[in-house]
Amino acid sequence: MDKKEFKKASENVLGQYGFKYYSQEKTYYHFSDGLITAVDIQKSNYDDDYYYINYGFRIVEPEDAVKFPKVHNGCDVTGRFIFNYENSKKPDDILYIDTLSIETFSDLARGFIEKEILPVIEKGIMNFL
Numbered sequence: 001m002d003k004k005e006f007k008k009a010s011e012n013v014l015g016q017y018g019f020k021y022y023s024q025e026k027t028y029y030h031f032s033d034g035l036i037t038a039v040d041i042q043k044s045n046y047d048d049d050y051y052y053i054n055y056g057f058r059i060v061e062p063e064d065a066v067k068f069p070k071v072h073n074g075c076d077v078t079g080r081f082i083f084n085y086e087n088s089k090k091p092d093d094i095l096y097i098d099t100l101s102i103e104t105f106s107d108l109a110r111g112f113i114e115k116e117i118l119p120v121i122e123k124g125i126m127n128f129l
Contacts, residue, residue: 003103006051006097007041013109014039016042017118025068034060038071053081053109055117066087068082077125079116083108 001009006068011021011028019028019039030053036058044050058066060094069075085108090107 001097001100001102005102009105013106017113036060036069038069038075039119040071043082051095051097055079056118065104081112
């Protein structure tokens, strides 16, 4: 998978769960009652084919002026997608796009979202802690 395919696959997978990309923020957002979930994609400094997918949750108060929090500067709780690669002894937070098919990436990302992100969106931040 190349960079263009990776970006498109990311948009497709996140879109399936109600995330929308805001190009000005370079971040995907999901808005729900009392919670903003942000997801961004970070290219590794070490290799052009290595990426991280970061996420964060911001608890929203009625008087909150922050509408589009950045993952690492505005979210109350942050984390990074962890991928369980086939034939790997341990999970990894680095996404090696040059070795993955679109289908494999999409399956890995959906699995992580359903296990770690959706429960928080659906049932609240206490499901993350």
